[in-house]
Amino acid sequence: MAMTKDISCHQAVALVSDYLEGALSWRDRRRLEHHLEGCDACSAYLDQMREIILLCGVVTPDDLSAQAVARLVDVFEKYQRDAST
Numbered sequence: 001m002a003m004t005k006d007i008s009c010h011q012a013v014a015l016v017s018d019y020l021e022g023a024l025s026w027r028d029r030r031r032l033e034h035h036l037e038g039c040d041a042c043s044a045y046l047d048q049m050r051e052i053i054l055l056c057g058v059v060t061p062d063d064l065s066a067q068a069v070a071r072l073v074d075v076f077e078k079y080q081r082d083a084s085t
């Protein structure tokens with residue numbers, strides 16, 4: 001486990017909206033970027049959030065369709081299952 005050094009996918013997702021708003025400290029931003037480099041699931045999530053911002057100008061959970069949320073949850077559960085085995 002690399003919990004002390006690396007952030008988890010859940011933490012990364014929680015940081016993404018602040019990241020896109022430029023609201024993160026440089027420390028958190030670096031930790032997130034480091035995570036994104038090694039995590040396809042969170043990179044895909046970031047891309048999706050970027051698209052939503054371009055389309056809507058804002059990011060709230062309400063902007064994600066139920067289907068999109070379900071798909072993301074599925075991706076994360078798969079990723080974390082793979083990571084823990």
Ligand SMILES: [Zn+2]
Binds near residue numbers: 012039
């Ligand atoms: Zn991740």
